[in-house]
Amino acid sequence: MGNDGGSIAGRAELVKLKKPEKRVESLLVAKQRAQFCSLTKERLRKPIACCRVGYLYNYDSLLKAFMEKKIPSELKHLQNMKKIKKLNITENPDKNNEFPFVCLISQKALNGKEKFQALWTCGCVFNEKLIKDLKIKEFKCPICEQPYTEKDIVQLCPTNEEAEIRKAQLYQEIEQKEKQKVDQKQQCKVVDTAEDLEQQQKKKVCTEERKLMKQALGNNKLQNLQNQSQDLKKNEIYQSLFHQQHKLEDNLFTRNVRFGNR
Template structure:
């Protein structure tokens, strides 16, 4: 059995077996997760933020997404849990002194270490390249390796000194199980926050009820109106209330006049108890009024500039 030209095919050329599963390069996968933004797939650059699930983003990419969520983005599924800028925390990272930059091997005549990372752990010195577990604190945003937190057990941040709890520790780029646990905790926190906050309708109803109660039970205004009614009744009956310091039988006792209504206004010029000198201080006095001969015409001048 042969083909044209007298060639003899081999077995692997005639019999096709199952396709081999393509394996992803581990170094490439780690570089994609630790050196590139999870949303924009661009290289990570300061300022770098992270969410409650431990994913790394560029802050400008997150802001652009929050401003326009309707835009088509390749990895928009990764940030569906973000509602606002408060859902991310800016990371306080420590630079790696051995990092020479992205253009360190432009000529191609030097060895390029793929495991070299931009940032390191400030306590142990491990590089943040994906081969070691790294965490960040939600209180201050400082980033440490998991080994540093286990070896030096404390409730105070190693870098800035702020206190923290175990719930504030978030693993960066954790496994699926860790991400699911963090998602459950995030949903519980949001549910508690919604329960503590009162809706606006309830606040408006409370304010209205307070106003209605104050109208129904006015203490100060009710006492004043009651006193004024009592005084007016006494005057109408002809009884003269006694003034403190004088006897009731004396003829010099003054009659207390009823209080004027709050809405009515009384002119000063009509008050008989006021003197003319006091009345002349106001513009409603006859001396303050001018005649037509005393008043001058209103003259206006509009200059024209050419």
């Protein structure tokens, strides 16, 4: 990927080194981080972004990697775009200098040796010494004057040891947040289950009420049918009696006619 500054030394290689050698190697790593994108290893160029570990990235390359879901496992703390901050940084006026950026106020080069910090609130980057030199005691950005807290300060270009400590802290924070999410989901489930039970109970009561009403209606209908059938029977008996009376009268009339008893 166009890395012309050599590879960044791994932790295993650093552990084998003696203390003074280790310090030189650590500085070399920090120096490389001030020059090259921690994702593509290409030379840094504006616009750039940083993560909470303090690595610098070419912003466009990072966007592409997010879109293509190609974030390597060693940068797994970059879960989404919220985990990066676009930086307000000044390009080195000396285009031939090996370091591409400088502090806007002090004009000192961001070289991995000088301590530089970025503010997560506004993205401004400046030399840490500047705060001491200007005797700024309040938490206000010296460039844009936006207020910040200690938590918003990101030390840029860490050594491998510093980076590992910061990564461990970030992973711990991510784990805690995920655990909180799971706990919240479980609490919601308990509430849902309680509401479901209440709904089911209400449904049960309604069904039972409906059953009783049906039964009552059924009983009424049956009673009505029984009453109707009794009325019909009474009617039939009455009709048959009436019919018999007519028959009797007819017979008497016929007999009287035959015997001249009219």
